[in-house]
Amino acid sequence: MKIADSHCHLGLFEKPLQVVENAKKHGIERFFSCATNLESMKKHLGLFAKEECVKTGLGLHPVDLLKLSEKEIGDSLAFLEENASKCHAIGEIGLDYKYAKTQKERDLQGKVFSTQVELAVKKKLPIAVHSRLAEQECLEILESLGAKKVLLHWFTYSKKSIPRAVENGFFMSCGPVIFSSKKDLEAALAIPQGLLLLETDCPVSFGGKQSDPTWVKMVANELSVHKKEPVEKIVQSAWKNYSRLFDNKP
Ligand SMILES: [Zn+2]
Numbered sequence: 001m002k003i004a005d006s007h008c009h010l011g012l013f014e015k016p017l018q019v020v021e022n023a024k025k026h027g028i029e030r031f032f033s034c035a036t037n038l039e040s041m042k043k044h045l046g047l048f049a050k051e052e053c054v055k056t057g058l059g060l061h062p063v064d065l066l067k068l069s070e071k072e073i074g075d076s077l078a079f080l081e082e083n084a085s086k087c088h089a090i091g092e093i094g095l096d097y098k099y100a101k102t103q104k105e106r107d108l109q110g111k112v113f114s115t116q117v118e119l120a121v122k123k124k125l126p127i128a129v130h131s132r133l134a135e136q137e138c139l140e141i142l143e144s145l146g147a148k149k150v151l152l153h154w155f156t157y158s159k160k161s162i163p164r165a166v167e168n169g170f171f172m173s174c175g176p177v178i179f180s181s182k183k184d185l186e187a188a189l190a191i192p193q194g195l196l197l198l199e200t201d202c203p204v205s206f207g208g209k210q211s212d213p214t215w216v217k218m219v220a221n222e223l224s225v226h227k228k229e230p231v232e233k234i235v236q237s238a239w240k241n242y243s244r245l246f247d248n249k250p
Pocket residue numbers: 007008009092201
């Protein structure tokens with residue numbers, strides 16, 4: 001059974017390559033690991049350049065950018081543009097209205113998100129999208145800029161947003177949050193199989209425990225129980241969707 005973790009932050013582990021090796025022993029063979037700021041972009045390019053199993057995403061995260069000066073944001077975006085041809089996707093990028101409370105901050109997030117979506121569209125790269133309390137605004141920007149290859153990660157959108165995402169052909173990934181949130185589990189169950197991916201967002205902690213890519217198996221098992229479908233079927237279609245998104249496979 002080939003398993004892919006379609007959204008993680010391997011750069012945040014103390015020993016990222018060891019995490020990859022350990023996960024491989026548990027059947028996790030592909031990883032999409034993404035950066036969130038200039039430092040982690042540099043780290044990703046250095047660490048995983050020779051790791052075929054790791055696809056890398058470069059981008060400036062909406063929460064990270066709130067701590068930066070205008071110049072630092074400019075430098076980060078310039079680095080991204082210069083290095084976009086060395087990565088497999090633009091991300092993790094998006095909008096986060098939990099942290100951007102003022103209109104000024106929200107406008108800034110919107111501007112930086114749009115710039116990065118435009119770059120991804122120009123370079124024909126997939127986009128890994130983070131969205132919190134801003135799902136309609138995120139979808140609007142993606143649609144208006146003609147983004148096609150999109151992964152809405154940590155899918156916690158309301159169920160009513162799913163048809164709009166489906167209409168656009170956007171992929172959606174769900175992770176360990178479905179263990180504890182009934183609302184998010186319900187949304188995950190409503191994602192059509194042809195657009196569903198599995199992720200961990202590791203090393204984020206859940207229930208006081210630090211996650212790692214092997215947790216993607218628990219996510220698949222949880223979905224299997226609630227969907228009443230064999231876990232192999234869920235894992236296989238998620239693998240296929242991962243390849244369609246990141247390898248341009250049909
Ligand atoms: Zn993430």
